[in-house]
Amino acid sequence: MTSIRxxxxxxxxxxxxxxxxxxxxxxxxxxxxxxxxREDVALMREAGVNLVTVGVFAWSRLEPExxxxxxxWLDRVLDLLHTGGVGVCLATPTASPPPWFGLAHPDxxxxxxxGTRLTHGSRDTYCVCAPPYQEASVRVARALAERxxxxxxxxxxxxxxxxGTWCHCDHAAAAFRDWLRARHGSLDALNDAWTTAxxxxxxxxxxEIAPPRATRYLxxxxxxxxxxxFLSDAMLGHYRAQKAVLRELTPDVPxxxxxxxxxxxxxxPWEWAGEVDLVAVxxxxxxxxxxxxxxxxxxxxxxxxxxxRPWLLMEQAAGIVYTGPRMxxxxxxxxxxxxxxHIARGSRGAMFFQWRASRxxxxxxxxxxxxxxxxxxxxxxxxxxxxxxxPRLAEYGEGGAVQADVAILWDPESWWALESPAFPSSEVxxxxxxxxxxxxxWRSGVTADFARPPGDLSAYQMxxxxxxxxxxxxxxxxxxxxxxxxGTLVVSFFSGIADEHARVRLGGYPGALRDLLGIRxxxxxxxxxxxxxxxxxxxxxxxxxxxVPRNMRENITGxxxxxxxxxxxxxxxxxxxxxxAGTIWSERIESRGAxxxxxxxxxxxxxxxxxxxxxxxxxxxxxxSTRLDDDAYAGILAAAGLPASPAPAGVELVRRGGExxxxxxxxxxxxxxxxxxxxxxxxxxxxxxxxxxxxxPGGFAVIRMPHDTP
Ligand code: GAL
Numbered sequence: 019m020t021s022i023r024x025x026x027x028x029x030x031x032x033x034x035x036x037x038x039x040x041x042x043x044x045x046x047x048x049x050x051x052x053x054x055x056r057e058d059v060a061l062m063r064e065a066g067v068n069l070v071t072v073g074v075f076a077w078s079r080l081e082p083e084x085x086x087x088x089x090x091w092l093d094r095v096l097d098l099l100h101t102g103g104v105g106v107c108l109a110t111p112t113a114s115p116p117p118w119f120g121l122a123h124p125d126x127x128x129x130x131x132x133g134t135r136l137t138h139g140s141r142d143t144y145c146v147c148a149p150p151y152q153e154a155s156v157r158v159a160r161a162l163a164e165r166x167x168x169x170x171x172x173x174x175x176x177x178x179x180x181x182g183t184w185c186h187c188d189h190a191a192a193a194f195r196d197w198l199r200a201r202h203g204s205l206d207a208l209n210d211a212w213t214t215a216x217x218x219x220x221x222x223x224x225x226e227i228a229p230p231r232a233t234r235y236l237x238x239x240x241x242x243x244x245x246x247x248f249l250s251d252a253m254l255g256h257y258r259a260q261k262a263v264l265r266e267l268t269p270d271v272p273x274x275x276x277x278x279x280x281x282x283x284x285x286x287p288w289e290w291a292g293e294v295d296l297v298a299v300x301x302x303x304x305x306x307x308x309x310x311x312x313x314x315x316x317x318x319x320x321x322x323x324x325x326x327r328p329w330l331l332m333e334q335a336a337g338i339v340y341t342g343p344r345m346x347x348x349x350x351x352x353x354x355x356x357x358x359x360h361i362a363r364g365s366r367g368a369m370f371f372q373w374r375a376s377r378x379x380x381x382x383x384x385x386x387x388x389x390x391x392x393x394x395x396x397x398x399x400x401x402x403x404x405x406x407x408x409p410r411l412a413e414y415g416e417g418g419a420v421q422a423d424v425a426i427l428w429d430p431e432s433w434w435a436l437e438s439p440a441f442p443s444s445e446v447x448x449x450x451x452x453x454x455x456x457x458x459x460w461r462s463g464v465t466a467d468f469a470r471p472p473g474d475l476s477a478y479q480m481x482x483x484x485x486x487x488x489x490x491x492x493x494x495x496x497x498x499x500x501x502x503x504x505g506t507l508v509v510s511f512f513s514g515i516a517d518e519h520a521r522v523r524l525g526g527y528p529g530a531l532r533d534l535l536g537i538r539x540x541x542x543x544x545x546x547x548x549x550x551x552x553x554x555x556x557x558x559x560x561x562x563x564x565x566v567p568r569n570m571r572e573n574i575t576g577x578x579x580x581x582x583x584x585x586x587x588x589x590x591x592x593x594x595x596x597x598x599a600g601t602i603w604s605e606r607i608e609s610r611g612a613x614x615x616x617x618x619x620x621x622x623x624x625x626x627x628x629x630x631x632x633x634x635x636x637x638x639x640x641x642x643s644t645r646l647d648d649d650a651y652a653g654i655l656a657a658a659g660l661p662a663s664p665a666p667a668g669v670e671l672v673r674r675g676g677e678x679x680x681x682x683x684x685x686x687x688x689x690x691x692x693x694x695x696x697x698x699x700x701x702x703x704x705x706x707x708x709x710x711x712x713x714x715p716g717g718f719a720v721i722r723m724p725h726d727t728p
Contacts, residue, residue, distance in 0.1 A: 030272040031296045031327065032366070033173035036068055036105050038412035040330060040367025041405055043387055045070035047095045048079045049376055055095060058374065059102035061393055066405025067104055070373060071176050071332070072096070073162075074109035075141065078116035081158055089165050096171045105173030108166060110260055112155040113179035114141040123150035129187035132232040140380065145185035146249075146256040147193040159260040163267040175264045175271055176332075180278040180300060181253040181285050186229040190252070195224045197248045211519040212240040239438040240520045246434045249284035258293060274298045276332040277323070279316060281437060281449065286430050287323045288470045297324035300333035300371070301360075306346050308457070310687045313356045314670065315456045317363035322428060322468030324364065326419055331360040333371040337385025337397040345383060350396065351716040354404045355685060358718050361411070362672040362683035363465075364420050368404070410701050411720060418676025420465060423661055425478040426455050428468040432487040435520045436512075443544035445602045446512050451485035455510070458651045463663025465672055472496030480506040480660060486513040488520060494530040501534060502635025506658050509535060510642045511603050527605070535641045536612035536632030539605045543622060548599040549644065550619040551628045598653075600628060600644030607643055615640070615654075629654065666692050669713065682721040686713035698723040 033040060042062070047055050062070070072095060073080065081087050099106055120127050120138040126148035129135050136143050144151045159177070166172050202208040205221055214220045219238060221227055230237045230245050261273045272295035277287050279301065291297055301316040303309035320329045336353060338345045348356075357368035375386030387401045433448035459466045459482075467478070471493040475481050481500060486493070486509075494514065501507050514531035516522055523529020527539035597619060604623055612630035619625075630641045640658055642651075656662070665671045668688035674681045681701075686692045696711040698721040707721055 029295070030270060032272065033069055033105055033107065033296075034271055035170075035173055038068075039361060039408045040069040040369060041065075041408050042067040042069040042104065042367075042373070043071065043336075043370035044074055044333065044372040045072050045099075046075065046372060046374075046376070047072070048076045048091070049379070050374065052091075052094070054374075055098055058388075059098050059104065061388060061398075062099075062104050062373070063102050064405075065387070065398075065402045066408060067373075067387075069105045069107055069173060069367070069369065070099065071107040071109055071369070072099070073111055074176060074179050075111060075114040076109075077111035077114055077119075077158060080111060080162075081116065084118060084122060084154075085157075087161050087165075092165075096166065096169050100169070100171035104171070106169075106171040107174040107176045108162060108172055109176040110155070110159040110162060110178060110264075112144075112158065112177075112256075112260070115144050115151070115154070119144075119151075119154060123148065123154075125187070125189065126151040128183060128185035129190075130184075131186050131230065133186075135187075142183045144183065145187050145189055146183065146252050147185065147189040148187070149189070152256060152259060155256060156259050156263055160263045160267070163264050167268045172268070172271055174296070175261075175268070175273040176298075177257055177260045177264070177273060177275045180276055180283075181257065182278055182280075182283040183253075184249060184282075184284065186231050191228050193252055194229055194245060194248050195227055197251060198227060198244065199224065201244070201247075211521075212238055212244075213519075213521060214238070236440050239435065239440075242438060243431065243435050243520050246284040247286070247431065250286045250289060253285060254290055254293060257290075261293065272296050274330070274332075276300050277320075279319075281433070284434070288430070291323040291325065296366070297327075297329035298332040299323075299329065301331060302333075302335055302339055303356075309352070309356070310359065310670070310685075311457050311460050312453075313359045314363065314460050315453060317360045317365060318422075318456065318466055319428060319468050321364040321420060322470070326364075326467070328364055328366040330367055330369065331357070331365040332369050334360075334368070335385050336370045336387045336401060337375070337389050338383060339385065347385070348397075350400070353397070353400045354407070355687070355716060355718060357404060358683065358685060358720075359670065361408075362420075362670075362674070362685065362720075368408070370401075407702055410704075413701065413722070418674040418680060420467075421673045421675055422465045422467040423479045424459060424464055424482065425467045425469040425475060425480075426452060426459075426482045426484065427471045427486055428452065429471055429486055429488065431518075432485060435516065436485065436487050438520075442542050443603060445544070446485065448485045448487070451510060451512075454645075454648065454651065455482045455484040458648050458655065459660075460670070461648065461667070462652050462655070462660065463665040463667075463669070463671060464660060475500040475505060476503065478505065480508065480655070480658065482655075483507060483509040483513050485510060488516050488518055489514040489530040490518050491530070494534070497531065497639075498534045498634065501637035501639050504636035506637055507534070507639045508642070508655065508658060509639065511605065511644065531639075532610070534632070534634055534639050535630065536610050536634070536639070537627070537630050537641060538608045538610050539643070540608065541606045543604045543606065545600070545602055545604050545644070548601045549604055549621055549623070550597045551600050551616040551644070552597055552619040553616050554614070598646060598650040600646065602645040603643070604628070605643040607641075612641070615657075631658075664695060666694070668692070669694060678725060680723050680725055682723055683718070684711055684713060684721065685718040686716060689715045691715060696721050696723070 117138050128145045230242045264273050274294040274296050276298045299320040303312040338347050374388045375390050376382045389397045436448045514528035607627040612632035614627040616629040618628045632639045669692050670685040672683040684694050692713045694711045701720045
């Protein structure tokens with residue numbers, strides 16, 4: 019082993035020694051005989067791979083018996099990779115403790131809500147609150163760091179894998195009580211926050227409190243919410259303990275972990291983002307028809323967590339995606355197209371799970387960069403082609419900030435609270451609401467940021483607030499001041515309903531946002547069947563939903579702003595317009611100063627407001643009290659001033675701007691040829707583009723534009 023010294027930078031958010039974009043994936047050499055390793059590294063070189071995550075599930079190989087380490091094989095792997103020019107994102111293997119661990123420490127195995135103690139046999143069998151697991155984790159992290167601190171291949175630390183394991187054991191219960199003491203201060207405050215007067219749940223001693231274990235009927239929603247918050251913090255504590263050791267021994271090496279998406283993940287990435295040197299995410303779209311939109315969604319979310327700074331796509335699938343009821347092979351071209359989407363939206367590269375598809379084991383059917391067929395395969399050829407392309411983007415480096423005029427608020431705690439079982443409609447789902455908001459923007463060709471409430475929103479022309487069920491007073495004030503200063507806020511139903519303890523705000527919904535929206539909602543009427551909404555004031559009846567945006571625009575904005583009645587609760591002229599449908603949800607709204615943009619037609623709410631707009635200060639706050647389809651939603655946004663995109667439908671444009679340069683990423687998600695107005699140099703082909711960029715079906719381009727391009 020040779021050793022290197024790299025000067026410490028102020029920020030260490032770039033894998034050490036990797037200048038351009040990162041390209042590679044999880045590499046699990048412990049699954050293969052050594053002769054395969056040489057072929058692996060040769061293939062990696064050919065494919066332009068420059069970074070691999072090693073050892074993420076290798077604990078039983080690294081520490082076959084408690085305290086006895088076997089590093090010989092890993093030494094050889096790291097040396098080989100280094101010789102091949104591949105950097106290593108070295109993982110601490112704590113997501114998969116070895117068989118001996120559970121036998122030695124049965125109390126550290128996780129307990130499910132129903133009291134079942136899980137056993138070794140899969141992965142993630144541990145409780146982050148169990149002292150033996152905490153100690154073993156830090157020990158193995160220290161052993162790795164001591165061994166490899168000076169290894170030249172070491173580019174980054176990858177702590178654990180996809181934090182998200184729930185445990186309801188006694189260790190977790192004790193730690194939960196400590197956390198609750200710190201959060202609530204006193205039992206009185208906790209009893210009040212959890213509304214324990216209901217069903218005789220009042221706690222007289224801390225020892226009486228437990229995690230939300232299996233119980234007879236509905237659990238206490240505030241307890242469940244606090245438990246998820248606690249789990250996020252407990253896991254963060256586990257991460258921090260390892261990070262401290264890695265930082266102490268390798269101060270120049272960035273440390274990260276990979277965030278997962280999903281309702282099962284009790285991790286609040288907003289809280290974690292400041293603890294990782296480079297935000298890293300895994301992404302597996304689960305709907306083939308929406309895969310491109312879901313990719314943009316995940317990438318925008320990751321950039322939000324990273325505060326607009328570069329982040330890294332740590333995992334995606336190369337071939338078959340191991341998810342859903344039916345595995346799905348990525349169609350030709352999608353590996354590159356999705357990777358470029360992530361890079362356009364701020365990823366510092368494209369990484370995969372995993373390098374070589376396993377021949378056995380639980381995930382043997384998950385695709386690999388080298389599939390079961392070997393390198394002579396369509397998938398590997400696409401991997402090689404992409405690897406040859408990415409260095410052409412090297413000049414783009416940091417790439418400048420992604421430019422977005424619209425933000426969507428993202429609040430995992432509202433998501434968690436809405437997962438509770440006893441809500442007025444099980445069809446009101448946080449993720450659906452947020453994904454729809456993003457999808458509508460994406461299809462309209464508008465790039466969105468995700469923002470954390472409350473936060474600085476002044477950079478955005480428009481902010482969407484989907485299903486922000488929990489809203490603190492600070493969030494309500496923050497949104498009001500955004501609108502006062504000229505912003506356009508679009509709030510959708512079931513926002514602002516509860517406080518941070520998941521208690522309903524009284525006096526009419528949506529409690530926290532009532533004044534800002536200029537309305538008061540008396541009751542909710544979840545819908546079984548769609549309801550018609552009557553749009554106001556057009557004299558051009560239309561039979562296509564695509565006309566809705568135009569009709570609404572005529573009535574709400576632009577030169578016709580004077581047509582819109584003020585905030586006296588009067589209507590936009592009524593009755594002659596086409597209708598749109600509302601689904602899932604409806605509300606009995608009384609306008610308290612808001613103009614009515616659409617009314618319910620028929621049923622118990624006939625003639626009452628469904629969509630409203632309230633002027634507040636220099637801005638406007640729009641409220642959608644029912645679920646619209648995507649076209650109608652887009653119509654509302656266009657009417658409210660959403661900037662129009664120059665892109666043809668199905669073409670994704672992302673603009674990046676830095677000091678002295680700007681770039682346009684153009685990605686064609688259609689099966690037709692497309693044209694986009696652009697001038698500059700195509701970095702991928704080196705060709706000049708003079709006014710018109712032509713994109714092949716599924717094609718993409720990255721254009722360096724003259725800096726003064728508007
Ligand atoms: C990820 C996980 C990987 C692998 C992959 C495919 O969520 O981090 O280890 O399991 O999914 O299922």
